[in-house]
Structure formats: structure tokens, C-alpha cells
Amino acid sequence: MDNHLTPSTRARVRARALGIVVGALPTGPLNAISDVEGVLVGHTTIDDGVDLHTGVTAIVPQHLTTERRGLSAAVYTGNGYGKLVGSTQIDELGMLESPxxxxxxxxxxxAADALLSYLMDRCPDGLSFNPVVGETNDGFLSDIRRRPIIERHVLDALEGASGGLPAEGCVGAGTGTTALGFKAGIGTSSRQPVVDGTPVTVGALVQANFGGVLTVRGIPMPVDELIPGVTQHEPTGNSCMIVVATDAPLDARQLGRLARRAIFAMGRVGASYSNGSGDYAIAFTTAPPQLPPIPDDRLNPVFAAVMDSVEEALLNSLFTATTTMGVRGHTSHAVPYDRLSGNSTSPHL
Structure with missing residues (x-):
């Protein structure tokens, strides 16, 4: 293997292709949030190669229908420096009513207005809706003040959502994001723990855009060590959105416990949890509402699944992203695999 190939000339791959395995639990077939049956993902990417690097990502639970208007859900706010539209109603009712x-x-x-149009179209007799929209600030690489997202972009992501392995890295809402000093984006992962003899699936999708020092399997990997001459000049924090889906039967209180652990998992990869970082997690279940919740003292495998899947999703968001030059000449560099594997302090890959 040529260790001198640059990130732009080598195919970008997921963490496991680099020999980085998080935890002992098995993944789902796709190692993605879409391993949770009925959870679809769609992207719309806006990238003009110069000043606009942004987009939309939609997580669409097919279980939301005119007959089933809500899924048990919870939100956890690690740091509230952000705009999470619709979060207070989820807190109040313990229910997710939209993609x-x-x-x-x-x-x-x-985007919230466009999502409202989508919901109204699917429920012509509805008089109240709770669109849920999260965000991170991609203004380091994209001209955020131009607000290029229009209704069609949102509808395309929603209507184009599908199963299969979602695209990762510089796509959709991750097109212009950075994390831990490197180019980041969208990442996803899943786990399939066994609870009282029954397998369940937990999947996570992240929009990574936060500060700190990249840490892989407990080993810090600062930008200036992996890319000599490059300093970490990106903003120290601009938020992280985490969506956790599961088919495990859980109530809203228990889903809040999952959402908290999703935020905790950011610390495993070196998050700084800075003042300006809006860090949020949404957790929901697709389990039939008539099923009794798993007892709290049986939840440890599910907690482990959340922590591991979020950690790996965050790493995937970095390892699949490509070096990007954006507005005002700003550049965010992809994690270089050759430096990662050749660094004396890095994991043995």
C-alpha cells in the first residue's frame, strides 16, 4: 500500500475497513440506523465546489402513518446552544410525530416549514403538527447566510428516503461540517444486543460538527500530529445532532436514558463539549406500543449498544469525509489514513 497517497486520491472507507472495531456487540447487516426495520434515510446535497457546502438529511420512520401518529421518543440536551425545532413537545408528550x-x-x-408541508399533505384533516428539525453550523465551509435550502430540497430528502446503507461523510446535512479538527459529516452504525434471550436492534445516525481532539480507541490524535503544518483553526464547537432508533420496547423515560448515553459517547471520540456546541440526541422506538417495556435492570446491553453505535457512527462520519475547501478559502482536511496507521501513537491497524 502506498502510504503517500493523499486523502483526495484514496477511496474513503468506514472505521471497520481500517481495522477499528468499537465494542464486542455484533452490528446489524448494514451497520447502520437503517438496520432498524422501517427506518429510512434520505439526503439532498448542495455543493457548488466553492461557497456552498450544505444540505438536508432526513430520518424517516415508516411506522408513522395516519393510523399510528406517534412513536415513543425522548430528547436529551447535552448543551443547549442550538435550534432543535419541536423538541419541547417531544419532552412533554414523550412522542415523535414526524420524520x-x-x-x-x-x-x-x-426546513421546518417544508417538513410541515410534507406532514400536512399526508394528513389532510390534521389541525396541529410537530415537525422536528435539528441543525449544526456549517458556516466555516459554507456561506450559511445565503440560506440556500428551499422546500424542494427537504421534500426530495424525505421522499427519496430509502433503506440500505445510507451515504456517509460529505453528504446531506454533513456536506459542510467539521469535527475534532478534521472534515466530518454524516455517519451511522448499529448494534444487535440480546436482551433476555431476544435480539433487538439499535441504530445511530450523527451529524458531526463539534470541537475537541480526535480520539480513536482511547488514543488522542491531534490535527498537527496527523497533518504536520496544519493547525486546528476550525471553530471549537458548532454542535452535534444524534438520532438513535431502536426496535426494543421502551417507554419515553427509558428512551431518555438512551439519549443521554448517546451524548456521553461523544466523549469517547474526544469531544470538548464547548460553550458554543449545541449537542442533542433524539431517541425513538418503532416497537409496537402494546408491548411492555423492558425492565430497567435489563437495559445494560441496550445502553452498551447505544454507546458503541454512536462512537462508531462518529468515527465513520470522519473517516468517510473528504478534504473540502469552502467559503473564504477555508479548508477542512480529511483524516489521513497513512498518518493514522503510521503514527507511533495510533492504534495498530
Missing amino acids: VVLTATLSAFR
Whole structure:
């Protein structure tokens, strides 16, 4: 293997292709949030190669229908420096009533209006809706003040959502995001723990855009060590959105416990949890509502699944992203695999 190939000339791969395995639990077939049956993902990417690097990502639970208007859900706010449209109603009712849309900070409100159009079209007799839209600030690489997201972009992501392995890295809402000093984006992963003899699936999808020092399997990997001459000049924090889906029967209180652990998992990869970082997790279940919740003292495998799947999703968001030059000449570099594997302090890959 040529260790001198640059990130732009080598195919970008997921963490496991680099020999980085998080935890002992098995993954789902796709190692993605879409391993949870009926959870679809769609992207719309806006990238003009110069000043615009942004987009929309939609997580669409097919279980939401005119007959089943809500799924048990919870939100956990690690740091509330952000705009999570619709979160207070989830807190109040313990229910998710719409797909989750992710986009850029200043486009969140247009995205919410577009999601409202989508919901109204599917329920012509409805008089109240709770669109859920999360965001991170991609203004380091994208001209965020232009607010390029329009209704069609959101509808395309929603209507184009599908199963299969979602695209990762510089796609959708992750097109212009950075994390831990490197180019980041969208990442996903899943786990299939066994609870009282029954396998369940937990999947996570992240929009990574936060500060700190990249840490892989407990080993810090600062930018200036992996890319000599490059300093970590990106903003120290601009948020992280995490969506956790599961088919395990859980109530809203228990899903809040999952959402908290999703935020905790950011610390495993080196998050700084800075003042300006809006860090949020949404957790929901697709389990039939008539099933009794798993007892709390049986939840440890599910907690482990959340922590591991979020950690790996965050790593995937970095390892699949490509070096990007954006607005005002700003550049965010991809994690270089050759430096990663050749660094004396790095994991043995």
C-alpha cells in the first residue's frame, strides 16, 4: 500500500475497513440506523465546489402513518446552544410525530416549514403538527447566510428516503461540517444486543460538527500530529445532532436514558463539549406500543449498544469525509489514513 497517497486520491472507507472495531456487540447487516426495520434515510446535497457546502438529511420512520401518529421518543440536551425545532413537545408528550430532518443552522426554520408541508399533505384533516428539525453550523465551509435550502430540497430528502446503507461523510446535512479538527459529516452504525434471550436492534445516525481532539480507541490524535503544518483553526464547537432508533420496547423515560448515553459517547471520540456546541440526541422506538417495556435492570446491553453505535457512527462520519475547501478559502482536511496507521501513537491497524 502506498502510504503517500493523499486523502483526495484514496477511496474513503468506514472505521471497520481500517481495522477499528468499537465494542464486542455484533452490528446489524448494514451497520447502520437503517438496520432498524422501517427506518429510512434520505439526503439532498448542495455543493457548488466553492461557497456552498450544505444540505438536508432526513430520518424517516415508516411506522408513522395516519393510523399510528406517534412513536415513543425522548430528547436529551447535552448543551443547549442550538435550534432543535419541536423538541419541547417531544419532552412533554414523550412522542415523535414526524420524520427528523437535519440541516444547517440558518436553514432550520425553512426546513421546518417544508417538513410541515410534507406532514400536512399526508394528513389532510390534521389541525396541529410537530415537525422536528435539528441543525449544526456549517458556516466555516459554507456561506450559511445565503440560506440556500428551499422546500424542494427537504421534500426530495424525505421522499427519496430509502433503506440500505445510507451515504456517509460529505453528504446531506454533513456536506459542510467539521469535527475534532478534521472534515466530518454524516455517519451511522448499529448494534444487535440480546436482551433476555431476544435480539433487538439499535441504530445511530450523527451529524458531526463539534470541537475537541480526535480520539480513536482511547488514543488522542491531534490535527498537527496527523497533518504536520496544519493547525486546528476550525471553530471549537458548532454542535452535534444524534438520532438513535431502536426496535426494543421502551417507554419515553427509558428512551431518555438512551439519549443521554448517546451524548456521553461523544466523549469517547474526544469531544470538548464547548460553550458554543449545541449537542442533542433524539431517541425513538418503532416497537409496537402494546408491548411492555423492558425492565430497567435489563437495559445494560441496550445502553452498551447505544454507546458503541454512536462512537462508531462518529468515527465513520470522519473517516468517510473528504478534504473540502469552502467559503473564504477555508479548508477542512480529511483524516489521513497513512498518518493514522503510521503514527507511533495510533492504534495498530
